[in-house]
Amino acid sequence: MARFGMVIDTAKCVGCADCVVACETENNVPEGYARDWIKQVATGKFPNTQLEIRSERCNHCSDAPCVTACPTGASHFHDVGGIVLVDHNECIGCKACIASCPYDARFVHPEGYVDKCTFCVHRVEEGLDPACVSVCPTHCMHFGDLDDPNSEVSKLLNSRKHHSLLPEAGTKPNIFYLI
Amino acid sequence: MIEITTTRHNHLIDPSLHIWGWEIPVYLFLGGMVAGMMLISGYFLFSGRYKETNCSCYYLPIMSFLLLSLGMFALFLDLEHKPYVWRLYTTFQITSPMSWGSWILVLVYPILFASMLMRPHRLLLEKIPHVKKWHEYLHSKPMLIKYLGVVSMFFGAAIGMYTGVLLSSLGARPLWSSSILWLLFLVSGLSSAAAFVHLIAKNVYERELLAKSDNAFLILELFIITVFLIGLSSNSDVHAKALDLLMTGKYAAVFWVFVIGMGIVIPLFIQLLAVNHKIHHTPIAPIMVIIGGLILRFVIVAAGQYSHWYVLTN
Amino acid sequence: MAYLSRRRFLKISGASIVATAALSSASGIVKGAKKIEEKTGKQVKGIQKIPTYCSMCFWKCSAIAYVKDGKLWKIEGNPEDPLSNGRLCPRGTGGVGAHYDPDRLKAPLIRKSERGEEKWVQVTWDEALDYIAKKMNKIKNEYGPESIGFFSHGIGGGFFKHLLKAYGTRNIAAPSFDQCLGPRDTAFEITYGDVVGGPERTDIENAECIVLFGSHIGENMHNTQVQEFSKAVERGASIIVVDPRMSTAATKAKYYLPIKPGTDLALLLTWINILISENLYDKDYVEKYTFGFEQLKAAVSGYTPEWAYPITGIEPELIRETAHEIARYIPHTLVHPGRHSVWYGDDTQRGRALAIINALIGSWGRKGGLTNQDVFDIPSYPYPPYPKPERERADNPGGKYPFGGAEGYTTGLREATLTENPYPIKGWFVYGTNILYSLPNTQETIDAIQKLDLLVVIDVVPSEIAGYADVVLPEAVYLERYDDLFAPYFKQPFVSIRQPVVDPPHDQKPGWWIAKKLGEKLGLQKYFPWKNIEEYLDTRLKLAGLSLAELKKKGVIKGPKIPLYIEEGFEPEFETPTGKIELYSTILAEKGFDPIPKFTKHEDPPPGYFRLLFGRAPMHSFSRTQTNRLLNNVMDENEVWVNADVVKRLGLKPGEYVRLKNQDGVLSNKVRIKATERIRTDCVYIVHGFGHNARMLKGAYLKGASDSQLITKYKVDPLMGGTGMNVNFVTFETEA
Structure with missing residues (x-):
């Protein structure tokens, strides 16, 4: 079974937000909402400040609390690659999934259902990368099967130092950040 | 200094989560109070004291029915995708407390209706022959009343616990990550329900009895809150930070003044004096208890949403 | 266009001499996405991909626009493009938002009250162009054709440059030189005899x-x-x-x-x-x-x-x-x-x-x-020669600045307008540049505007300068129009095309159309011999041995590879x-300047003041994109970067709104403090382009602060007239 995930190189990312804009147009995300976003975290004292720039989104966790919290089964794992999806026609908009997500990756679509990153499943099923990955001018984002040791993402994880977000929240996130 | 900037500003999510407004706290409070009412009335039905505890056994089911319906209406108002609400009942999701809750609530209604048959309204008895038939049938079988009491207590407890489990299952919010939130909400529900009887019961014995029990519940609640706070503080840093919201932070004033002070300690003090016949019973104390219970839900829901696994900045 | 070195200039103008008479018209070429199926007469469904080059900034990457069921969907990079290598920047990707921007100019407007009050009468194109032509003829009669000046930015300005040269003026300037890369290219021109170029x-x-x-x-x-x-x-x-x-x-x-x-x-x-x-x-x-x-x-x-x-x-x-x-x-x-x-x-x-x-x-x-750079040689259109102006350019009287000048001196043109020296400038055209936000000292610009009999602004959004215009002409955004061919000096020579992808949503028109129509009203028909833009483009392309049909299909055509390094055979x-x-x-x-640079000390900020620095954010271009809702969504206001220790010392709160006050007492709009460990303690920084006070820019109105408002002081480079703008100092005014 494939396990889709992303590996994002924070050393190369400049935080331009092209990934965010591409997601908005590709997926027709309503104005004022975002399925992905840029977070910049600066630490340390000037001029020895460290900066990590990250393109963030739903982590498509293997132990996704949003899926367990959903009372209707609208939040579910997709057959292909364990992508976490929301079935709009099953979602009642109770927001339990939103409260259960440590990444705050979900939001209520103006039409009432809960929405979030889909890893561009419609593109992935055609063999394409998600829109955010495919537009990135710095080539800092990589998408692929984390369970396949020969995939680009697995190789990157084997060769570079990396971390994921809030592993302590215990959700087994599938997006990794190269340092 | 950690300096965080983000491009995200999603409605209801940023800068801090606030997806749940007044509806959910009201629902949790009413659910908890109904739970308490079912436990109280169930206990009296089970123990066969329903004749002395007139109010508890006859009014509470009707009140439960009304309050629960009100609570569910509030819950319904909170749903963002209302036309799809029926989806709750085309499935059962074993991992989802909300799915459990929605099925439990469905099962509670027949119990409340059955409890109401203990003494239906005169008009119903006269107009609907079936009501009269069932009413008489129920009273002809004391064991059935006992069973009804047990079932009522069981489901009451289930609702009460569910209101807490609903939040504590959402591990992304450290403030709710407590193994005794269910107990806190259950006991708080019991105390609100007892206060309610204390407030409306005409029978002196019953009033006294419930005032005394309420005092016990309030003391127990204080104890549970203490354990809840200690539990969070001795968990991880993230949980301790979340606790700060109640102890010294954004929600401390409301929590200490309205929940602990005016919702528990002061009414407890007044009621202790009243049951020891130092002063007359006053409706102020139970009203304070009920309002305190409501504010408890507001504070926990709001502060819990605000609490986060990320280190809170500024 | 980048400032051309002498050699570059010769190469391009030389090519146009070779050009022969106009070739046959390019009829039958589809404009933009197909909307109606010819056979069935039904609306076209599904996805169409149309190559074009971007205009969200001056880099002009080639892109492929996707049209879904007749509506603009998304824009991706053209993989054949040597600039973008198939990947656009956020602004390029967000170009979709330029088409859908609810704040864009929709119809021609004529001013009906004081300049800057933004009160308008909506008119037809005929009325607007008749009005302009009448005023231009009056200016020509009273003051001579040189009394029209033109501020331009972007390739679309080319058609208006052509129009105004045909009309008889050479007073044309671009802030991309004096307010941007002028000093650098002048320095390299002096040192190497060639420019760094752009790209x-x-x-x-x-x-x-x-x-x-x-x-x-x-x-x-x-x-x-x-x-x-x-x-x-x-x-x-x-x-x-x-x-x-x-x-x-x-x-x-x-x-x-x-x-x-x-x-x-x-x-x-x-x-x-x-x-x-x-x-x-x-x-x-x-x-x-x-x-x-x-x-x-x-x-x-x-x-x-x-x-x-x-x-x-x-x-x-x-x-x-x-x-x-x-x-x-x-x-x-x-x-x-x-x-x-x-x-x-x-x-x-x-x-x-x-x-x-x-x-x-x-x-x-x-x-x-x-590296070495070269250009895909596309001859100019064989126009008749322009009339020779009787008077020298007004922006650099007496050759005050011995260097630069190929793109004109913007502040020189402004000064000439203000002082009427060496002669009065009575009309301005402004294309695609918000000169109230790009030229230093806004008040000087406004004062100069008050001297004008005619100010025409051609733009896609109602920028601040549009607010001062007598006539505002709404241009179609780049996704809705043809423009001239793009063939820059680059390490891989290429030519790319901009072609319409969708129709303008309202009464906007492409620049070439506006210029041609106005030219005809001014009696300058002979300078617009082409029937339409396709004919113009096809003529140029045929002179280079290419065809419009081919370029429209591919979007980009590359020239032969060139040696980039001395090791590869490049002979500098x-x-x-x-x-x-x-x-x-x-x-x-x-010329009497230091032949080798010497260090000169610059003024320090007075006590309590901080040097104002400004720069860019990756998701916005100049002051042009803030109402683009896609880009606004990722950045809707700027912040003032202040060293965290300074914030603490001054008792300011991180995230609070303050106003910046400069050394001349000028106050900015409200701007949020970013307390940061990423800047020195003697300066502050803001991203340029925010703090709009044009009311028609609803999505950006009063969001953040504008550095331009605070740049009242500027130091002119005596070599080439560039305006040094990092010489302003600000302090903080907290709200009571």
């Missing part, structure tokens, strides 16, 4: 050591450069960033030098001295290609790290270490010449120092340095008086 000839991709002076690559989203920079980071190139603010690039650097603002020249001269005195420079290269080494050596000998330390605030050891680092990778070190370089008024001399250090490390014509020629790279500039000596 720059920087071979960041292959550099082993990259030095950035204030260049915030990654925040300035010059696509090719950012892509190459990212590759350099991945390769582990040694990066040295010199900037008072820790830019995004600085956070990726091996060495970050938090220099005191205004002292870059001191550091550069010291580095030059170290390279020479420690014999670290590329001796063969210097000997073969440069002139004036001994004079340079003598002139910089006093600039030691110990001398530079109190001036720049950079430790002597760090200065030495970084100089050694620069030398270590010779000749694959690139000291990036930068782009926006109008900082302190002595910017051409700083540019000279950048040019000189690049000569010492032998970067011109070397891998990882400054330096069109300087000595034919060499002039370390010692004979032309500067002749």
Whole structure:
């Protein structure tokens, strides 16, 4: 079974937000909402400040609390690659999934259902990368099967130092950040 | 200094989560109070004291029915995708407390209706022959009343616990990550329900009895809150930070003044004096208890949403 | 268009002489996406992909626009494009938002009250153009045709330049020179006889050591450069960033030098001295290609790290270490010449120092340095010659500034308008540039406008300058129009096309159409012999042996590869008086300027004040994109970057709104404080382009602060007229 995930190189990312804009147009995300976003975290004292720039989104966790919290089964794992999806026609908009997500990756679509990153499943099923990955001018984002040791993402994880977000929240996130 | 900037500003999510407004706290409070009412009335039905505890056994089911319906209406108002609400009942999701809750609530209604048959309204008895038939049938079988009491207590407890489990299952919010939130909400529900009887019961014995029990519940609640706070503080840093919201932070004033002070300690003090016949019973104390219970839900829901696994900045 | 060096200029104008008469018209070419199926007459469903080049900034990457069921869906990079390599920047991707922008200009407007009050009568195109033509004829009769001036930015301005040259004026200026890269290109022109160009000839991709002076690559989203920079980071190139603010690039650097603002020249001269005195420079290269080494050596000998330390605030050891680092990778070190370089008024001399250090490390014509560039030769359209103006250009009377000027002097044109010296300027055309936000000292611009009989603004959004116009002409956005061909100097010559993808949503028109119609109303038909733009483009392309149909299909056609490096057979020629790279500039000596740059000290901020620095954010271009809802969504206001210790010391709160007050008492709009460990304590920084006060820009109105409002002071570069703008100081006003 494939396990889709992303590996994002924070050393190369400049935080331009092209990934965010591409997601908005590709997926027709309503104005004022975002399925992905840029977070910049600066630490340390000037001029020895460290900066990590990250393109963030739903982590498509293997132990996704949003899926367990959903009372209707609208939040579910997709057959292909364990992508976490929301079935709009099953979602009642109770927001339990939103409260259960440590990444705050979900939001209520103006039409009432809960929405979030889909890893561009419609593109992935055609063999394409998600829109955010495919537009990135710095080539800092990589998408692929984390369970396949020969995939680009697995190789990157084997060769570079990396971390994921809030592993302590215990959700087994599938997006990794190269340092 | 950690300096965080983000491009995200999603409605209801940023800068801090606030997806749940007044509806959910009201629902949790009413659910908890109904739970308490079912436990109280169930206990009296089970123990066969329903004749002395007139109010508890006859009014509470009707009140439960009304309050629960009100609570569910509030819950319904909170749903963002209302036309799809029926989806709750085309499935059962074993991992989802909300799915459990929605099925439990469905099962509670027949119990409340059955409890109401203990003494239906005169008009119903006269107009609907079936009501009269069932009413008489129920009273002809004391064991059935006992069973009804047990079932009522069981489901009451289930609702009460569910209101807490609903939040504590959402591990992304450290403030709710407590193994005794269910107990806190259950006991708080019991105390609100007892206060309610204390407030409306005409029978002196019953009033006294419930005032005394309420005092016990309030003391127990204080104890549970203490354990809840200690539990969070001795968990991880993230949980301790979340606790700060109640102890010294954004929600401390409301929590200490309205929940602990005016919702528990002061009414407890007044009621202790009243049951020891130092002063007359006053409706102020139970009203304070009920309002305190409501504010408890507001504070926990709001502060819990605000609490986060990320280190809170500024 | 980049400022053209003499050689470049000759090459292009020479080509047009070869051009023959117009060729057959290009009929039957589909305009944009198909909307109706010819056979069935039904609406076209599904996805159509249409290549075009972007206009969200001046880089002009080629893109492929996707139209779904007749509506614009998304825009991706064209994989054939050597600029974008198939990946656009956020603005390019967000170009969709330009088409859908609810705040865009929708119909021609004529002013009905005081200038700047933004009160309008909506008119038809005929009425608007008749009005303009009448006024222009009046100005021509009363003052002569030279009394019209034109401020232009972007390739779309070309049709209006043509119109106004045909009308009889040469008073044409672009802020992209005097308010941007002018000093740099002037310096390289003086030193190498050629410019850095835009897109720059920087071979960041292959550099082993990259030095950035204030260049915030990654925040300035010059696509090719950012892509190459990212590759350099991945390769582990040694990066040295010199900037008072820790830019995004600085956070990726091996060495970050938090220099005191205004002292870059001191550091550069010291580095030059170290390279020479420690014999670290590329001796063969210097000997073969440069002139004036001994004079340079003598002139910089006093600039030691110990001398530079109190001036720049950079430790002597760090200065030495970084100089050694620069030398270590010779000749694959690139000291990036930068782009926006109008900082302190002595910017051409700083540019000279950048040019000189690049000569010492032998970067011109070397891998990882400054490469050869060439152009895909597309002859100009064979127009009849323009009438020769009777009077000299008004923007540089008496040749006050001996250098620059190919793109005109914007502030010179403004001054001429204000003073009526050397003659009155009575009409302005402004195309695609919000000169109230690009020229320093807004009040001066407004005062000059009050002298005008006619101000015509052609734009896509109702910018501040549009608010002062007599006539506002709404142009179709780039996705809705043809423009001229794009064939820049680049390491891979190519030509690309802009073609309409969708129809304008309201009564907007393409620039070429507006220029042609106005030309006809002015009796200038003979300068617009083409029937439509396709015919114009096809004529030019046929002269180059290409066809419009082919280019429309491909979007980009590449020319032959060229040698980029000396090692590959590139033979650099330096069109300087000595034919060499002039370390010692004979032309500067002749004109009475320092032939070798000297350090001059700049004024420090008075107590309680901070130097105002400004720059870019990757998701916005100038003050043009803030209402684009897609880009607004990722950045809707700017913040003022203030050192966290300063914030604490002044008792300010992080995130609170303040106003900035400059040395002349001018107050900004409200702006949020970003307390940060990424800037020095003697300066503050804001992203340019925010703080709009044009009411019709609803999505951006009063969001953030505008640096332009606060830049009341500017220092003019005596060599080329560039306006140094980092000379303003601000303090904070908290709301009561």
